[in-house]
Amino acid sequence: MAESIRHAGPGDPATSAAPHLRVRMSTSRMAWLASLSLLPAAAWGIVLFGLPALIVLVVSIASAAAAEAAATLPRGKVTLGDGSAFFTGLLVALLMPAGVPAYVPAAASAFGILVVKQSFGGLGRNWMNPAMGGVVFALLSWPGLLSQWAAPLGSAAANAAVPPLEALRAALAAPGPRDATPLAVLARAGYGFSGLDSAAVGWVNSHVLAPLGTRLQPGTLDVLIGHVAGGIGSTCAPLLLAGAAFLLTFGVIRWHLPVFYIGTFGLLAFVFGGLGTGQGWLAGGPLFQVLSGSLVLAAFYAAPDPVTSPLMNTGKCILGAALGVLTFFLRFFGSLGDGVAAAIVLGNCISPLLDRWMERRKVQELGQGVA
Amino acid sequence: MTDTTKLPKGGVNPPVELPGPRDPGIANAALPNRATIPLLQHAGRPAIRLVRPGDVVSEGMLVGKPDGPRSAAVHSSVPGVVAEIREITLATGERCEALEIDLGGSFETSGRPRAPRPWENLPRADLLERIRSAGVVGLGGEGVPTHLKLSPPPAGSCSLLAANGLDCEPSLGADDALLREKPAEIIEGLRICQLLLLPARTVIAVSERSADLVQELQRLVQRAGMNTSVVALPARYPQGHEQLVVAALEGRPPSSDPSSVALNVATLLAVYEAVVLEKPLIERVLTVTGSTVAHPRNLKVRLGTRVGDLLDECGGDLAGTGKVVMGGPMRGVSVATLDLPVTKRTLGIVTFSTVEARTPQETACIRCGACIEVCPWGLQPTRLFKLIRMGEEAKAGREGLARCTECGCCSYACPSRIPLSAILGEGRRRIVGVRNGGGSHG
Numbered sequence: 001m002a003e004s005i006r007h008a009g010p011g012d013p014a015t016s017a018a019p020h021l022r023v024r025m026s027t028s029r030m031a032w033l034a035s036l037s038l039l040p041a042a043a044w045g046i047v048l049f050g051l052p053a054l055i056v057l058v059v060s061i062a063s064a065a066a067a068e069a070a071a072t073l074p075r076g077k078v079t080l081g082d083g084s085a086f087f088t089g090l091l092v093a094l095l096m097p098a099g100v101p102a103y104v105p106a107a108a109s110a111f112g113i114l115v116v117k118q119s120f121g122g123l124g125r126n127w128m129n130p131a132m133g134g135v136v137f138a139l140l141s142w143p144g145l146l147s148q149w150a151a152p153l154g155s156a157a158a159n160a161a162v163p164p165l166e167a168l169r170a171a172l173a174a175p176g177p178r179d180a181t182p183l184a185v186l187a188r189a190g191y192g193f194s195g196l197d198s199a200a201v202g203w204v205n206s207h208v209l210a211p212l213g214t215r216l217q218p219g220t221l222d223v224l225i226g227h228v229a230g231g232i233g234s235t236c237a238p239l240l241l242a243g244a245a246f247l248l249t250f251g252v253i254r255w256h257l258p259v260f261y262i263g264t265f266g267l268l269a270f271v272f273g274g275l276g277t278g279q280g281w282l283a284g285g286p287l288f289q290v291l292s293g294s295l296v297l298a299a300f301y302a303a304p305d306p307v308t309s310p311l312m313n314t315g316k317c318i319l320g321a322a323l324g325v326l327t328f329f330l331r332f333f334g335s336l337g338d339g340v341a342a343a344i345v346l347g348n349c350i351s352p353l354l355d356r357w358m359e360r361r362k363v364q365e366l367g368q369g370v371a
Numbered sequence: 372m373t374d375t376t377k378l379p380k381g382g383v384n385p386p387v388e389l390p391g392p393r394d395p396g397i398a399n400a401a402l403p404n405r406a407t408i409p410l411l412q413h414a415g416r417p418a419i420r421l422v423r424p425g426d427v428v429s430e431g432m433l434v435g436k437p438d439g440p441r442s443a444a445v446h447s448s449v450p451g452v453v454a455e456i457r458e459i460t461l462a463t464g465e466r467c468e469a470l471e472i473d474l475g476g477s478f479e480t481s482g483r484p485r486a487p488r489p490w491e492n493l494p495r496a497d498l499l500e501r502i503r504s505a506g507v508v509g510l511g512g513e514g515v516p517t518h519l520k521l522s523p524p525p526a527g528s529c530s531l532l533a534a535n536g537l538d539c540e541p542s543l544g545a546d547d548a549l550l551r552e553k554p555a556e557i558i559e560g561l562r563i564c565q566l567l568l569l570p571a572r573t574v575i576a577v578s579e580r581s582a583d584l585v586q587e588l589q590r591l592v593q594r595a596g597m598n599t600s601v602v603a604l605p606a607r608y609p610q611g612h613e614q615l616v617v618a619a620l621e622g623r624p625p626s627s628d629p630s631s632v633a634l635n636v637a638t639l640l641a642v643y644e645a646v647v648l649e650k651p652l653i654e655r656v657l658t659v660t661g662s663t664v665a666h667p668r669n670l671k672v673r674l675g676t677r678v679g680d681l682l683d684e685c686g687g688d689l690a691g692t693g694k695v696v697m698g699g700p701m702r703g704v705s706v707a708t709l710d711l712p713v714t715k716r717t718l719g720i721v722t723f724s725t726v727e728a729r730t731p732q733e734t735a736c737i738r739c740g741a742c743i744e745v746c747p748w749g750l751q752p753t754r755l756f757k758l759i760r761m762g763e764e765a766k767a768g769r770e771g772l773a774r775c776t777e778c779g780c781c782s783y784a785c786p787s788r789i790p791l792s793a794i795l796g797e798g799r800r801r802i803v804g805v806r807n808g809g810g811s812h813g
Binding site for chain 1: 541700701728736770779787788793
């Protein structure tokens with residue numbers, strides 16, 4: 001046996017610092033797994049909205065990648081391989097309406113990468129989530145374009161291009177009787193749910209639920225599976241939740257922030273959501289509010305971004321609850337879309353404060369014995 | 372009484388997949404033709420050499436006497452002739468003299484059963500002297516002379532004495548094997564320590580993976596008439612660390628409290644052999660494993676045996692080996708030469724393939740908090756490493772840097788492959804001003 005150990009590779013010393021084992025998960029693996037888990041939702045968006053959705057996806061990702069390459073090439077280390085730019089481009093596209101002019105997603109992704117992320121020093125140094133920063137930038141720059149949505153496949157009605165959330169807001173702004181649930185309000189307003197929905201809901205009502213003396217509202221299926229107008233990949237909660245379950249299983253994200261976010265928002269929407277519209281207490285339709293807009297997508301894919309969320313689990317829980325409160329106020333009393341992107345950008349601002357607080361607490365826990 | 376106590380916080384569970392059949396027993400390693408006996412195999416100063424080249428030494432003969440309180444006696448592990456004295460650099464980076472002893476002559480102790488000597492009526496000073504003169508040190512890697520841990524100041528009362536049967540690191544199995552093969556001897560060693568410390572409470576801690584041992588140990592303890600409980604602790608690394616064993620047993624955060632003593636079971640066996648058999652410490656049990664080792668196993672090894680000889684004995688594939696580590700995979704030191712000898716502080720030998728040995732590419736911290744979650748000492752490695760890299764060690768010190776034991780959990784868990792543990796260790800040495808040597812597993 002030879003007396004010295006062969007070097008593992010060029011530049012690799014045979015000796016290295018302990019530990020000699022490393023966890024399999026890596027930064028780039030996290031980004032690529034997150035992107036992978038969003039592909040079903042993206043595919044669903046392409047099915048619903050067709051070629052325009054595909055164009056938005058391609059343009060947004062290409063713009064993010066180009067911006068990342070342009071920003072990192074001068075530094076001699078192009079970081080496209082870490083998957084972070086791809087993920088930002090994908091997330092921006094999934095929040096956009098299909099058919100929006102290509103320069104909007106292109107600008108949003110480029111803004112997210114160049115201004116929000118790279119100008120602060122690149123991955124890990126940005127204080128705001130790049131995708132959410134890009135979307136808010138687009139919302140402020142082209143509010144009109146970002147409220148022109150496309151009708152999903154199989155919904156021919158004229159008002160099917162209006163997302164349920166906006167249709168609800170419009171219906172409740174008009175005078176008239178107040179129905180108890182959001183779907184009932186939409187039904188009275190004549191919202192155009194799909195033929196598939198009326199067929200399926202009608203069948204379930206007459207064959208299953210009629211003997212039980214109850215029935216489903218029209219639109220239940222459409223809202224549940226995201227067969228409605230909205231962001232390309234933000235409407236289909238089942239596919240998004242399946243992707244989130246995948247990420248939770250592999251330890252890419254933690255449950256704390258999303259659960260506190262959705263839980264707090266749902267609770268506030270349930271208790272107070274009906275007050276402003278004259279429906280009274282405990283009449284906010286929490287399930288409808290959670291499933292509509294981009295809340296589920298953002299809660300699992302933007303809010304838990306490790307770079308811009310608190311370091312410790314307690315901090316993550318607190319920020320999640322804060323995001324729920326912010327989203328509630330922005331959605332029910334604000335004007336910036338469904339309130340989610342703006343809430344997350346605001347939440348990013350308080351994240352460092354939470355970290356500072358948690359940090360001090362942890363050092364104090366160590367006690368006086370610290371040398 | 373059996374119960375499972377929780378690790379206070381943190382820790383990691385690396386998947387440890389060892390190739391080939393894993394024999395839980397202990398095999399005897401071949402005797403070295405030439406033993407390399409360093410005079411520094413313990414925490415303090417090197418021992419003072421008592422022999423010269425050409426001297427004939429017998430098995431177990433004293434060849435180095437302690438130099439100072441934390442130093443320990445060194446004995447020849449084989450009979451033979453001192454061929455030369457040379458300066459060597461140990462795996463820890465420390466330099467010392469080493470005796471090269473060519474094997475020869477007759478074995479006076481091996482293979483001959485020794486009659487147990489009565490010890491129950493000996494004065495405490497005599498018991499301690501037997502342990503001291505046998506060169507017994509903590510075999511969990513720290514190498515602190517064991518008689519120091521067994522002679523607390525007269526005023527101090529001992530609240531807890533724990534026999535630590537948890538292996539220090541993942542993939543090491545020597546302590547577990549010793550508990551299976553030598554339970555009666557280990558328990559007698561524990562009785563000796565009980566007599567010396569008069570602890571309020573005595574506990575034997577085993578890994579939850581070896582929960583099958585609990586009943587047998589309880590039976591033995593009862594037969595010996597001892598008031599001692601057996602407890603299974605989580606197998607999660609680094610639960611085997613002395614302070615974490617004590618913390619888990621006492622249900623409090625870890626601290627360096629001298630009134631609670633944990634001794635590794637290998638150390639207890641050495642205490643037994645020193646006191647009852649009057650046998651010096653000239654061999655130890657260690658684990659040889661790794662992805663390029665054909666037959667991973669626990670070996671009883673004469674101190675001074677070369678690492679390379681042990682790898683040969685276990686069928687090491689050197690062509691495919693990229694890294695050889697003395698110690699365990701989490702805290703061990705990767706060595707550049709296979710000529711280094713096994714010392715009292717060598718817990719194991721672990722090899723890594725050329726692919727496994729590639730240095731991982733460090734990327735930017737994404738502030739995921741994984742390092743904070745796994746730190747068993749409640750530190751914030753992500754913050755401390757940034758402070759250290761900015762040259763703010765003093766501030767890092769105020770945030771607990773001195774408590775870092777370089778267990779490696781933070782580096783293990785970091786998805787950005789930042790060598791947190793190494794950076795924290797270096798920063799800590801700069802503020803504390805001491806060299807860190809080995810582990811602290813009693």
